[in-house]
Amino acid sequence: MSPPHNDLQRLLTAPILPTLLRLAAPNVLAMVMTVLVGIAETYYVGRLGTAPLAAMALVFPFAMLTQMMSAGAMGGGVSAAISRALGASDTPRAQTLLLHALVIGVGAGVIYSAIFLTFGPHFYELLGGRGGVLEEAVAYSGILFSGALLVWLINTLASVLRGTGNMRTPSVALVATALLQIILGGVLSLGAGPVPAMGMVGVALGHIIATAAGVLYFLWYLITGQGRLTLHLNSFAMQRGMFADILKVGAIACLSPVQSVLAILIFTGLLAQLGTEALAGYGIGQRLEFLLIPIAFGIGVASVPMVGMAMGSGNVSRARRVAWVAGAVSAFNLGLIGAVVTLAPDVWARLFTQDPAVLGYARQYLVTAGPAFPFFGLGLTLYFASQGAGQVIGPVLAGTVRLVLVAGAGYGLSQHQGTADHFYGLVALAMVLYGLVTAAAVKITPWGSARKD
Incomplete structure (x- = not known):
């Protein structure tokens, strides 16, 4: 029925x-x-x-x-x-x-x-x-x-x-x-x-x-x-x-998860050179990132039919508003989580380890990457909203920029004795860049001739 x-x-x-x-x-x-x-x-x-x-x-x-x-x-x-x-x-x-x-x-x-x-x-x-x-x-x-x-x-x-x-x-x-x-x-x-x-x-x-x-x-x-x-x-x-x-x-959208997995594999391999404790600290932070994805995913997937139906009916202005509202909601939610782990990293880190050395690296990662979480949520949710509009090339290219940054800068750090703090900062920078480039791509990409509500 x-x-x-x-x-x-x-x-x-x-x-x-x-x-x-x-x-x-x-x-x-x-x-x-x-x-x-x-x-x-x-x-x-x-x-x-x-x-x-x-x-x-x-x-x-x-x-x-x-x-x-x-x-x-x-x-x-x-x-x-x-x-x-x-x-x-x-x-x-x-x-x-x-x-x-x-x-x-x-x-x-x-x-x-x-x-x-x-x-x-x-x-x-x-x-x-x-x-x-x-x-x-x-x-x-x-x-x-x-x-x-x-x-x-x-x-x-x-x-x-x-x-x-x-x-x-x-x-x-x-x-x-x-x-x-x-x-x-x-x-x-x-x-x-x-x-x-x-x-x-x-x-x-x-x-x-x-x-x-x-x-x-x-x-x-x-x-x-x-x-x-x-x-x-x-x-x-x-x-x-x-x-x-x-x-x-x-x-085209399938390129995005391939880029994400490649970035994880490359970064994990580079960070492993710093030792088990640094890698374990990153792993604790990465577990939190895997919990952030469902939030951004859930909001982004919900925006797809709203954007798609608005586009199908010719109401491009509403489709764009849906995209920006979805991105803002995701950024707000992930921003709250980022604020908590930035101010109190042990709330998350002590769930997985009591080892002082690993805890130190985990705290370092969370305090460094936490402020970048809202940008990650913004980019991922706008990626889904762009699917509804049939304009996904820009967000995929934003993922390419993130991958190139992680690979290029990560290799440079590995060749110049980069510390864990440098590598963790690179993760945060990649998140910020991904969110900003995705938002810029959505902003400048034509979605069609808008009509008023």
Whole structure:
């Protein structure tokens, strides 16, 4: 049963801030659950020993990349295309885009699996994996990435629903999937009752089973016509223009998470030269950054259908206002967190260590990077809002600027005996630059001829 027409009208005409907050709340909850899954799985693997924990660290950036590309980048392209069609009152086009989005999700999932099942062991070896650690990483990733198709499907289907303005259903489903993954991961990895302990393979299997359940639910929801769009698999004819509508945003947007992961890998490698304590202090701060992303992500994803529908209806001035309001909300929220850890870094740092040396580095990182958090939130949220407008090149180039700065300046510091304080300052500078360049790109990029409300 389709939601009433009034639901779409509210996205086009209702006050921006309360509408945005209403849409963002379930998304933030779903993303926080994703973070909790990561914490739970790290706990399970930690119980298995040091080698499995090190192996997980090798695989984690590429697993994170799968999520970022399928949910945030290509998912944003799917949501944006569907919301623009609905904003233009072209429901048949939105229906057709749904089918093309599924084809893209299937294709991307198969390709991702093929890449990491074939070349994954070489990647882990390049990152320093050796002996038993490398063997654990290959076994774990072999199961995990065989399910990449399911990850792409669940995030594609969730993005379809978000594109219609329905945030509640995908968020509830993703929270349930996350809870199932936490339970299965623990039972299958550590064993319980008649279930034998399967180690890291059990964690990967729990992920695949829970994700498959989520995919089946979304397919049932769409096939039975529970939402505004209904999935019809008969008489489907692929159209180049429909693929282009999604890929002109999604494919370009996929460069952004690749740049983010590369920046993390480069910086981690450079900082490791300063010793274990400095790297551990950075790791504590980085854990906080991973909690900031869901907040900015949740607000940004909520802005996509609001911006897309406004663009589809020709109301470019409202689309731009949505983008700036979303960016300001994200900057404010992350700014509050940054202020807390800047003034009282031990509130966060002592959750993870009591080692005086590591605590010193962690405090140093939080005090240095905390003031830059609002710029990071501004940039990431504007990146999503730009997807709704179909103008994502500027924010992606801002990510390129950040990557070049981290790589170039980081290399320079490593060659001139840079201290941890210098490296941490570089992280903060990269966040500030990313936010400012993204904002400038949104400001100067034409979104079309605005009409008045």
